[in-house]
Amino acid sequence: MRSHVLFISGRSGVGKSTAALQLHEQLIERGVPHAVIEGDYLDLAHPAPHLAFPAANLAEQNLAAMWGAYRSLGYRRLIYTNTAAVLTLPSLVAALGDDPLVTAVLLCGSDEEVRPRLERRNHGAIDADLLGRSALMANLLDEQVPASVHRIDTGQLQPSEVAAQLLSLTDWA
Structure with a gap:
């Protein structure tokens, strides 16, 4: 069976990790083997x-090692979250080493929608720099992500609803 990887990207506070964990739970309920990184x-x-070692490609090296370990145990479905993964898909896919099917998703949300999430994650306080960096990344992703990447606006959705949309994109159910 060919591997299938779901790449989930988006700005800080948009719900990548939460959606991945919700999808993990939905897949467990269905008995679908998978891994989350x-x-x-x-x-x-x-x-x-x-920055310190530009040629090191440490994330790709670690991804290759981890996915290799999962594959050796028989896993063929991977949920991978990373802020900017959709901008570096070729190097990440190459690191996986097994020519996987790829589903790429960009989660989107406005400053007003992500601010409360960032505040909860940071125990009630965020500085302007954090929200500013999140907004800059949102703009960068919006401008540079290829049209082939699916987009989900998480603003008015519950995490389980985002996960259900992700599940429907992968056809893993």
């Missing part, structure tokens, strides 16, 4: 590896 942590270090 939170890509934002694959190269989380200081100094930032992509």
Whole structure:
């Protein structure tokens, strides 16, 4: 069976991790084998590896190692979340090493919609820089993401509804 990867991207606070966890629960209920990798942590270090060691491709190396381990156990479905994964799909797909089917999704939400989520995540307080960086990333993603990437506006949706839409895009049910 050919692997199938669902890439979920979007600005901070849009609900990537929450939607992935909800999808994880929905797949468990259906008995669908899968793995979840939170890509934002694959190269989380200081100094930032992509700045200190530009040629290292640490996220891709770690993704290759992790997915290789999952594949060796028989997993063929992967949910991968990362803020900007949809901008680096060729290198991420290459790192997977098994020519997977790819479904790419950009989760979208306005400043007003993501602000309360960021506040909850940061225990009630966020600084203007965090919201500003999130807004800048939203604009960058909106401008640079290919038309082939599916878009879901999470603003008025519950996480389970976002997950249901993701599930329908993958046809894993």
